[in-house]
Amino acid sequence: LGVPGEQELSGHGVSYCATCDGFFFRNKPIVVVGGGDSAFEEALFLTRFGSSVTLIHRRDSFRASQIMVDRAKANPTITLLTNTVVTSITGTSSPTQNTGAPIAIPGLTIKRPAVAPASVSSIAVRNVVTGEENTLDTNAVFVAIGHTPATDFAAGVVDRDNDGYVVVQGASTVTSAPGIFAAGDCVDRTYRQAISAAGMGCRAALDAQAYLTD
Incomplete structure (x- = not known):
């Protein structure tokens, strides 16, 4: 996507593979970005795990086949958000149960962090028609806008x-x-x-x- 927060939160809520990472977000809100068959396939797959799945597409029509669009519209877990782009991804760090003090083991000192790694908490979106900006709470952003091989x-x-x-x-x-x-x-x-x-x-x-x- 090339938006602030994407690279920093990659692997901590930003993913490019629903099959790989979907189960990490069981009973949590999920966002999928894209409008082709791949995006719809990922959105439908992620309904097995997420409490909700919001598919965001920058246009008002989809490149996906009509049967994929119809399946998504018929699924009550999926919300389609069109004419919308993601402008940034925000993450938060949650305090862990420890205080950050070293773990005492004879002959060995292990420093442990006082906070857990940052994870996705929300995204900022903008309607490309009206210019209206909003924030959407989510714990995962799956990017399915296509792939450009590094060749x-x-x-x-x-x-x-x-x-x-x-x-x-x-x-x-x-x-x-x-x-x-x-x-x-x-x-x-x-x-x-x-x-x-x-x-x-x-x-x-x-x-x-x-x-x-x-």
Whole structure:
């Protein structure tokens, strides 16, 4: 999103994967930002956990398929907030049960923090039509506005598609440049999970081994 608080609270309420982090916010209010199928899929998935799910989109119409929009509208847990953008994300630190005093262990001193890490507590939003600004209480912000693979460093070296993903041959990790293999999110536009990236990394290693021994 590129708004104040997003980077600072990443991993502490700001997330980019509902499957990974949704269960951390059981019975808590959740916000999803986006208007495509991915955003609606995440919003519907998060209704399993959140006390409420608010989907925020900057336009008055959605890029998602109509069936996804209809499912969201039919779900009483989901609220659709259109013509709205997030302008900042705010977090708070909660005092822990300890005082911050060191833990006394013979031969070892462990300092413990007096406060817990900051977590998302609210977001500021602005209506792009009226300019009206408001604050929305939430404990989680899931960003689902699309992904831009970080492959600019490979521009002109290997073939990429129009969205910047590295093009590989079939189910392999072989790129257009001999001896260069690609794996993970720079190739995978569908799953984008650590475990699938790790598996693809294994395939890249095997492809590289085959290249070196041929």
